[in-house]
Amino acid sequence: MSDARRVAEVLRAGRPGDDVLVRGWLRTARHAKGVSFLEVSDGSCFAGLQVVADPELPNFEAEVRKLGTGCAVEARGALVESPGKGQRVELQARELSLVGGVDDDYPLQKKRHSFEFLRTIAHLRPRTNTFGAVLRVRNAAARAVHGFFQERGFVLLHAPIITLSDAEGAGEMFPVAGSEEFFGSQAHLTVSGQLEAEIAALALGQVYTFGPTFRAENSNTSRHLAEFWMIEPEMAFCDLAGNADLAEAFLKHVIQQVLADCPDDMTFFDQRIDPGVRERLEHVVASEFERLTYDEAVGLLEGSGRDFEFPVRWGIDLQSEHERWLAEEKVGRPLVVTDYPREIKAFYMYLNDDERSVRAMDVLVPRVGEIVGGSQREHRHDVLRQRMAEAGLPEEQYWWYLDLRRYGSVPHAGFGVGFERLVQFMTGMANIRDVIPFPRVPGYAEF
RNA sequence: UCCCCGGUAGCUCAGCUGGCAGAGCAAGCGGCUGUUAACCGCUGGGUCGUAGGUUCGAGUCCUACCCGGGGAGCCA
Numbered sequence: 001m002s003d004a005r006r007v008a009e010v011l012r013a014g015r016p017g018d019d020v021l022v023r024g025w026l027r028t029a030r031h032a033k034g035v036s037f038l039e040v041s042d043g044s045c046f047a048g049l050q051v052v053a054d055p056e057l058p059n060f061e062a063e064v065r066k067l068g069t070g071c072a073v074e075a076r077g078a079l080v081e082s083p084g085k086g087q088r089v090e091l092q093a094r095e096l097s098l099v100g101g102v103d104d105d106y107p108l109q110k111k112r113h114s115f116e117f118l119r120t121i122a123h124l125r126p127r128t129n130t131f132g133a134v135l136r137v138r139n140a141a142a143r144a145v146h147g148f149f150q151e152r153g154f155v156l157l158h159a160p161i162i163t164l165s166d167a168e169g170a171g172e173m174f175p176v177a178g179s180e181e182f183f184g185s186q187a188h189l190t191v192s193g194q195l196e197a198e199i200a201a202l203a204l205g206q207v208y209t210f211g212p213t214f215r216a217e218n219s220n221t222s223r224h225l226a227e228f229w230m231i232e233p234e235m236a237f238c239d240l241a242g243n244a245d246l247a248e249a250f251l252k253h254v255i256q257q258v259l260a261d262c263p264d265d266m267t268f269f270d271q272r273i274d275p276g277v278r279e280r281l282e283h284v285v286a287s288e289f290e291r292l293t294y295d296e297a298v299g300l301l302e303g304s305g306r307d308f309e310f311p312v313r314w315g316i317d318l319q320s321e322h323e324r325w326l327a328e329e330k331v332g333r334p335l336v337v338t339d340y341p342r343e344i345k346a347f348y349m350y351l352n353d354d355e356r357s358v359r360a361m362d363v364l365v366p367r368v369g370e371i372v373g374g375s376q377r378e379h380r381h382d383v384l385r386q387r388m389a390e391a392g393l394p395e396e397q398y399w400w401y402l403d404l405r406r407y408g409s410v411p412h413a414g415f416g417v418g419f420e421r422l423v424q425f426m427t428g429m430a431n432i433r434d435v436i437p438f439p440r441v442p443g444y445a446e447f
Numbered sequence: 448u449c450c451c452c453g454g455u456a457g458c459u460c461a462g463c464u465g466g467c468a469g470a471g472c473a474a475g476c477g478g479c480u481g482u483u484a485a486c487c488g489c490u491g492g493g494u495c496g497u498a499g500g501u502u503c504g505a506g507u508c509c510u511a512c513c514c515g516g517g518g519a520g521c522c523a
Contacts, residue, residue, distance in 0.1 A: 031483045052481080068474090086483050107457065109473050110484045116515060117458070171522060192523090217521060218448055230523065290469045304485065309519085320519080418523030431516090443514080 003446065006103065008045035008351055011078070014089050018079040022091065023050055023099070025127060026071045028110040036064055038096075040073060044130055047265040049414070050090040051075045063098055065442070069110055072100035077115035084371055115434050122438055122447045130273065133265035134435055137258055138423050144257035145210055145419075148250055154206040155234060160325035165397065174226075193347075193418050194414065195401055197234035198377060201412050202404055208233040210419075221434025222431040223368075225420060227440040234414035240350070240376040242358040243413035244336045247372045248289045250417070251380035255281050258426055270418045274428020280366065281426060283333065292326075294357065295320075297337050318362075323369040324345050334365045347391040348401075349375040350411075351383055361415070368425045374415025381405035 005014075005022045014020060024042030031037075034055055038371075040047035041162060051073075053064045067073065077094040086250050114393035116124040120291060131149050149156070162176055171191055178419045179187035190288065200207040209232045216226065233246065250410040259266060259281060291391060294302070301312040301322055305399045310319045318337070340360040341416075349358035363372035384405055388395060423435040433439035438447045 028484070029502050032480065032482060032485080033478085035479050035482080039483080048521085050483080054480095082481095084481060084483070104474050108475090109458065111458075111472060112484085113458065119515095213523085215522075219521065220448080221519085221521090222517085224522070228523070370523075409502065416523060421523055 002311050004074075005042065005184040006044040007042045007047070007049045010049055010091075011045065011047060011087075011089070013394075014079045016079055016089060019076070019402075020079050020091055020182045021074070022051075023074045024048070024072070026067060026069055026073060028069055031065055032131070036067070036434065038067060038073065038075070040075060041127075041132075041368070043126070045136075046129065046133055046268055048432050050084075050087050051077075051093050051096065052090055053093045053096050053333060057096055058094060059096070062095055066073055067418040068097065068102065068106075069158075070106040070108060071098060073097065074099055080367055098166050110201065117429060119433060122166065124323075126437070128165055129268065130203050133262075133433075134423070134429065135168045135425055135437065136265050137262050137269075138435065140261040141254055141423055141426065142210075142256045143261075144254040147251045147257065149206075149208045149233065154208045155172065155200070155204045157197055157200045157209050159190065159194070159209045159211060159232075161189045161190050162187050162198045163186075165195055165401075167363070172218075172274060174214050174216045188366045191215055193232050194234070194415065194416065197232050198401070198412065201234035201236045201414070202340075202410065203406070206233070206235045220442060223421065223424070225432055225436060225441060226445075228432075228436070229419035231419055232414060235263045236412045236414060238376070238413045239360060239411055240338055240413060243292065243374055243376060243415060244289075244338065244363075246359055247336070247361070247374065247415050247417075249332075251363070251365075251372070251422075252285050254422065255426060256285050259285075261342075269427045274430075277426075277428035284399045287333040290333060292331075292337050293339045294337055294339070295339070297322075297326060300326065304330070311322060314426070315343065320369050322360075323364045324366075326368070328366045332366075334363060337362050337364060345375070347387045347393060348377050348384070351387065359374045359413075363415075368421060371415050371421055372415050373424060375409065376413040377438050377439040379405055381409065 004023050004373060007024060008023055010020055022040055022042065026042040026242065027048050029036060029038050036053040038051040038053060039048040040051050046416050053060065057064055061376055071094060074314065075091055077092045079089050080092050082090040083388050108124055108333050118128065126135055130401065133316050164187050173188035175192055176187040176189065188211055193211065197207055197209050199224045212227055213230045214227050219312045229352045235242065237266060266278055283390065290318045304325065306325060308321055310321065312322060338359065338361045339357045342351060342356060343351040345358050351358055359376035361374050362370045365371050378387060381402065384402065386393065388398065420432050424432055427435060429435050433441060
């Protein structure tokens with residue numbers, strides 16, 4: 001049984017005089033004439049613990065003096081108040097042993113690396129300040145996602161990853177090799193758990209999925225991945241307004257939790273990655289989200305006096321430049337745009353009485369644009385059949401989806417959130433490939 | 448997939464109208480009584496993304512391809 005303590009706990013609660021054992025990896029080693037300073041990080045928090053080693057150690061000359069960045073060490077000794085600046089306490093080593101050395105071609109240096117380079121060494125980048133912080137924030141966000149839904153009585157649904165159904169409109173799918181022989185039909189990796197979530201919502205009332213999804217789209221951008229994690233709540237007896245309210249509460253809850261759980265990591269993002277990100281997040285938590293219909297949004301855009309690359313007229317889908325103008329300049333806070341033209345949205349969205357718009361919604365936030373997309377679903381059997389016919393979809397393939405509209409159908413609604421987009425928004429990281437441990441993008445699936 | 452920019456030492460980059468391949472950091476060695484991305488000195492380190500082409504001569508000019516970045520489309 002180990003009596004080792006985690007650096008986060010030692011820095012928070014350690015008292016001078018404590019006898020402490022820590023284990024971790026050296027961020028940096030500073031060797032002066034008769035003393036060595038080792039910064040030991042174990043990943044438990046942003047900061048490392050300064051370990052002081054002096055010549056009394058039996059292995060001082062033979063081992064300690066040769067320690068460098070990346071070495072795995074184990075240090076035991078007394079915690080003392082630090083006479084130097086930069087840390088409250090430090091560990092005066094009584095025993096210091098090298099657990100694993102590093103070859104001299106260790107690629108991580110005690111200096112800034114480009115994120116492009118770090119991606120090529122994804123097996124080592126979690127040891128950097130930035131990726132340690134990203135992974136801790138990602139963890140806190142995932143915990144907050146489950147916490148939000150669990151507190152409200154939502155049931156977690158494990159949607160299938162291999163699927164025969166083609167969730168229309170979501171994008172290109174990865175085919176599963178050998179699926180024809182094995183399953184008797186061509187199967188693909190899922191692009192969305194929404195249709196299965198609807199099944200569960202119409203039995204359990206309120207459910208959510210939180211799992212990997214896959215898009216074979218040839219998208220080369222800083223906001224797209226071929227494999228990403230998506231959160232999809234689905235609620236029975238719920239309309240579009242209730243859906244928007246849930247999305248607003250959800251975003252505020254997750255952001256608030258991350259700010260509370262990861263203050264040091266957020267300070268780093270605020271100072272070094274994206275100045276102002278913390279204030280932006282606090283603003284989102286504090287503000288009421290604006291609600292606009294698509295008609296109103298188009299009216300505002302047309303009256304903006306701005307010369308957009310893509311001209312605005314009723315019927316177009318809103319472009320990135322339009323979304324950002326609305327969120328950043330016109331409204332200055334998150335907003336929910338609802339009731340889009342039927343032609344630009346999916347077949348399963350509820351058709352409004354005007355018959356030209358559907359009950360779709362997008363949540364737009366400053367800097368990122370669309371972060372949540374959802375809708376009230378079409379629950380009327382005859383209307384859904386007609387919409388599928390217009391979209392050219394075969395009823396045979398969606399027999400069970402149509403069945404749900406014949407047996408106890410109720411109004412229901414839900415939305416989807418890309419988890420990495422959310423982490424991007426919260427950390428201010430510019431490229432989505434740098435907020436997932438092992439990014440999959442066109443031409444690249446290493447690690 | 449489209450438009451623009453880039454690829455030179457382990458990393459970050461400089462290299463002019465074509466003419467001997469450079470710096471800082473890292474690494475190795477040495478020095479320095481308490482450092483904070485410590486500091487000082489010395490040494491080693493190159494298929495200039497790949498393949499063709501032009502030229503007496505190509506890191507530099509041309510073509511194709513690969514990879515990366517920014518933007519766009521698609522979307523989450």
